[in-house]
Amino acid sequence: MPQKKYPLQRGETRTDAERRVEGERRLAILSFIVEFSGKRGYAPSVRDIMPVAGLSSSSTMYKVLSRMEKDKLIQVTQGVARSMRVLPKGLEMIS
Numbered sequence: 853m854p855q856k857k858y859p860l861q862r863g864e865t866r867t868d869a870e871r872r873v874e875g876e877r878r879l880a881i882l883s884f885i886v887e888f889s890g891k892r893g894y895a896p897s898v899r900d901i902m903p904v905a906g907l908s909s910s911s912t913m914y915k916v917l918s919r920m921e922k923d924k925l926i927q928v929t930q931g932v933a934r935s936m937r938v939l940p941k942g943l944e945m946i947s
Contacts, residue, residue, distance in 0.1 A: 859873075882925060885937075894934045898910055898914060901913060925941055925942035927939055
């Protein structure tokens with residue numbers, strides 16, 4: 853399996869770069885969910901979030917959101933469209 857390419861900064865290991873990029877992605881997603889929900893009164897869809905996350909695959913986007921849910925950053929009610937919300941731990945990250 854080929855390794856993902858992450859831009860390395862001076863003195864940074866590949867693992868550090870992966871963590872940094874994933875952290876930046878999570879912050880962007882959390883901020884987007886809060887902003888979108890605040891403006892429209894309902895949560896964004898997975899397809900709405902994909903461009904913000906820099907992803908073109910909904911399957912990969914679901915995996916990212918699933919990890920965020922396991923880390924207690926967001927909550928998604930299965931089977932309910934646009935039910936995503938940012939939990940207190942996620943709000944702490946973006947404030």
